[in-house]
Amino acid sequence: MNANNLMLEIQQKVLSATFSHNMATLKKEMPAIYQYYENYVPKSVHLVFDEMGQVNLSANGKFVYQGNPLVESNQQVAKFINEPVHTIYDVKQGGKFISEHERVLENIAKRKENDIGDSRQYILANNQQIDFIAIMGSGLGYHLESLFQKFAIRSALIYEPEPDCFYATLHTIDIKKLIDSCKIHGGELTFKIGGNSNGFINEISSMLSRIGYFNIAKMHLYRHYLSEKNDGAFKMVHELGYRFVQGWGFAEDEIVGMTHTLSNYKYNKYPTILATAKYKKRQQPVFIVGNGPSLDYSFELLKANQNNAIIVSCGTSLKPLLDNGIIPDIHIEQERPVAMYTWIQRAGHQEKLKNIDLICLNNVYPEILGAFKNAHIALKPKDLGATFIQSYLAKQYAEIMYCNPTVTNAATAVMTAMGFKSLYLFGIDYGFKLEDHHHSKDSLYYKDNKGLDKVKTQADFKVPGNFGGDVFTTQAFDQSRMSLELLLQANLDVLCVNTSDGAKVALSTTCSIDDLPNFKPLKDKIHIIKGFLKDSFENQDYQNVDFSKQFLLLLPTFTHYINALIATTENVTSRIELANAFAKQFKFVDADEESVKLLFKRFISGTLNYMQAYIMSNAYSYADIEKQDHYIKYCIIKMNEHLAWLLSDLFEHYNKDARY
Secondary structure (H helix, E strand, O other): OOOHHHHHHHHHHHHHHHHHHHHHHHHHHOOOHHHHOOOOOOOEEEEEEOOOOEEEEOOOOOOOOOOOOHHHHHHHHHHHHOOOEEEOOOOOOOOOOOHHHHHHHHHHHHHHHHHOOOOOOOOOOOOOEEEEEEEOOOOOOOOHHHHHHHHHEEEEEEEEEHHHHHHHHHOOOOOHHHHHHHOOOOOOOEEEEEHHHHHHHHHHHHHHHOOOOOHHHHHHEEOOOHHHHHHHHHHHHHHHHHHHHOOOOOHHHHHHHHHHHHHHHHHOOOOOEEHHHHHHOOOOEEEEOOHHHHHHHHHHHHHHHHHHHHEEEEHHHHHHHHHHOOOEEEEEEOOOOHHHHHHHHHHOOOHOOOOOOOEEEOOHHHHHHHHOOEEEEEEEOOOOHHHHHHHOOOOOOOOOOOOOOOOHHHHHHHHOOOOOOOEEEOOOOEEEEOOOOOOOOOOOOOOOOOOOOOOOOOOEEEEOOOOOOOEEEEEHHHHHHHHHHHHHHHHOOOOEEEEOOOOOOOOEOOOOOHOOOOOOOOOOHHHHHHHHHHHHOOOOOHHHHHHHHHHHHOHHHHHHHHHHHHHHHHOOOOOHHHHHHHHHHHHHHHHOOOOOHHHHHHHHHHHHHHHHHHHHHHHHHOOHHHHHHHHHHHHHHHHHHHHHHHHHHHHHHOOOOOOO
16 A cells, blocks of 8 residues: 555544544534434535545535645635624614613713724734624534634534535534533534525524524624525625514513503403414405505505405504595504504594404503504513413413514414404505605605605615515514514415515415405404404403502512622623623523513513623724723623613502503
């Protein structure tokens, strides 16, 4: 045997031994991946030796690495150090403040501005801790070894869209060292093998929900090789990264919602929606009406079918419907601010409201419930008030999933939960063709509007239109569209016909108004509506429960939890210690095995996420370590003061009839 053959044989044995070692690690740490590769045979990408006797990858008859794979990988890491790619988390401040958290965030921002101005002097230096990095492409893994040697990586997501490539990776590097390194620094290592860009985005979201959303403050992005899937994943992080940081909410909002919830259950004992298992399939057509621009050409059809379908108005679509002689059968409200009651008052037609049944989320302003014929409550998921109320109700009551972020989501989710299988969407655009035509021309945005008709809605990007082409949309509208798609995915037996001239909704059927079928009259429609409301909502289980008194009993435990959060940051003096403290706080709040702890999570998690992410993002901006340490101490003081203030605010207002 010559020297070259001997070296190849030795390398083959090393590769085989490395694979066996890694499979043993996967069997213990990640059994699902172990099972996937237990009898795996690569199809298109193969581990080979090139003409230099180096380990390489071969795809389509060509080597993936054109030179020395180890040298190329090290050069790539060196370039990443000089030009690091990462997300930047920021909170826009300025203007009038409504909530206390806005003042706190403004103080935090001003302190940084006074210290270093608008500078973001971020430098990636050797031995620095990287809290979170998403790596696209595992290849031969040499870049992974280099990154983990040069930096203290707390948490990492390694995405390899080509399973063949990761099979090769398992032969070349010791993944146990990577896993152990993340554990030592208090984080975790996750592999995402196969799938598309959406799967990658979802995996980031899932990981943040485990390790803490403050990691989004500086999420590093490393792309090892160019491919259609890797490029798509890289692009999608930048385009849809906003989804990672939306919908957290703030504790002040939870206090307001709790106040409204207790008020809504205190006096009238409004009935609550039951779980869907009790219902038969309801085939009556349901027209769900939003206030998008395309509502303007829907009035004629809606009026002609007033007696042929159940008409459901959503939020501000109420006024244009009433103005055009269309009286909804059901009105849906979802938002908690008192401003929604003002909109209802300004809509006029107050006498007609007494002919309309209301379905609203539990945290809606109480005055709204009294303005309609009868009020019915749906429980909002992951809401302090809803979770508290549900803990005292029988199991047949359920939170209504996918009812956020807009009122049209509440309408589609509620009607689906009630068993209706045929939904028709009107004016639910989730986008707009003109930035100054963002709602129906007959809505309060354009009538009695105090200049709102001159306001343009700033588009964030474009999405495919329901009838072809592209339409403008915003992050909020896009979130709402995605929520409806998730609802339809979870209820594949629901026919959803979209007549709206806005964004295309996956799993819905596109249909112009002119092509809709002829709807037959609903015999005794009033009796039908009365019957399904009676079957769908009950209030017998809590007639004699004093919810306010029961909530008061929880407040001493809330005090203990707040003090525990504050104590976690008492001795923090550096950014590394800050990351450790934030992770401990996140895990403490996220441990929801106790019912009281779950309620506390609903109360505080949103505020904690925003505070942690914003403080961490600003802390990264400091190149001067001493200034950074002083800034961190200042932020901790402000955050802890705010946590204490929130507790006192909850004590003071939870039992008031209504907040704002």
